[in-house]
Amino acid sequence: MYKKQRPPIFLIALCVVCSIFALVCCTIAYVRMFKADRQLKDSQKTLAAQTEEMDTIKKELKKADGKEKEKEKAEQKKEKTPSPTPTPSPTPSPSPTVSENTSTPSPAVSSQQVPENLSANESTNQQPQAAATGGHIIGIDPGHQGPHVDMSATEPNGPNSSEMKAKATSGTSGVYSGLGEYQLNLDVSLKLQQILEDRGYEVVMCRSDNDTAISNAERALLAAQSGAEIYVRIHANGADDRSVQGALSMSPSPSNPYVPHLYTESQRLSQTLLDSYCAATGFDNRGVQYTDTMTGINWSQVPVTILEMGFMSNEHDDLAMADSSFQQTMAEGIANGIDTYFGQ
Secondary structure (H helix, E strand, O other): OOOOOOOOHHHHHHHHHHHHHHHHHHHHHHHHHHHHHHHHHHHHHHHHHHHHHHHHHHHHHHHHHHHHHHHHHHHHHHHHOOOOOOOOOOOOOOOOOOOOOOOOOOOOOOOOOOOOOOOOOOOOOOOHHHHHHOOOEEEEEEOOOOOOOOOOOEEEOOOOOOOEEEOOOOOOEOOOOOOEHHHHHHHHHHHHHHHHHHOOOEEEEOOOOOOOOOOHHHHHHHHHHOOOOEEEEEEEEOOOOOOOOOEEEEEOOOOOOOOHHHHHHHHHHHHHHHHHHHHHHOOOEEEEEEOOOOHHHHOOOOOEEEEEEEEOOOHHHHHHHHOHHHHHHHHHHHHHHHHHHHHO
């Protein structure tokens, strides 16, 4: 009688292996599809959050621009209104026209000129030490941000500007010290904050750590909205030529398309802080330079300056600025400049 033969054992094993392999492949495919779907949903949520954030910033910038225009209109209206005082006020000398690319500072404003942020009953000949009790509000921006914070998104270079620039960067770094500029700026700014508060000032810090994501435009608006009378931006420099050293400051030019009305006081602030800083540190004084391309300057609503404390590409400047005790000297020099500014 015919007896049915059983399939060889290796065929059974082959079938089992193929079945397991197919099951594994299906499982892997399912897991990948699940992860891809999850990543897609996360990306959509992130995109929605970023869109909402951008809309909020645009509204804030538009609101700030509107306030600035209202302020300008009010000032123009005030200028047109005849003064009730019969005694004519002295006519200020005209501001010099300076090219944006020139590096030679214009002459400092006379020390007898009363700055706009001094009250009418403050004497123009008061000594710098008296400013320490004046209760002035100082805005300090420790330039740049930690490299781990993504600030690559863009924002307008100025109110109603079509030119877009990155919200912030991490800056340069010490060629010899290895110290990041973002950290140097923060270290000096925190020391400056303490010195100013000890002298009786109120200080508005645009950032106090390396983790907070805040753009250059947002920093300028924060300082103004917090009542700051001046806006001091702390930075350090770098150059391909490692022999270049010294400090310089930056001010908006008289022809700045966004804040031309801030030129006179910004130039005086820039010159005063730079002179005091160089006197304290012994660094070369490279003068005041004029720029209309910096977002943090173009969005400012009060007199503003960028202090480039030294060149991190130069061995002398870099190693000196990386020293904590010397940073105290740097901060004291800046604070002395602020005293002088309000004391004039």
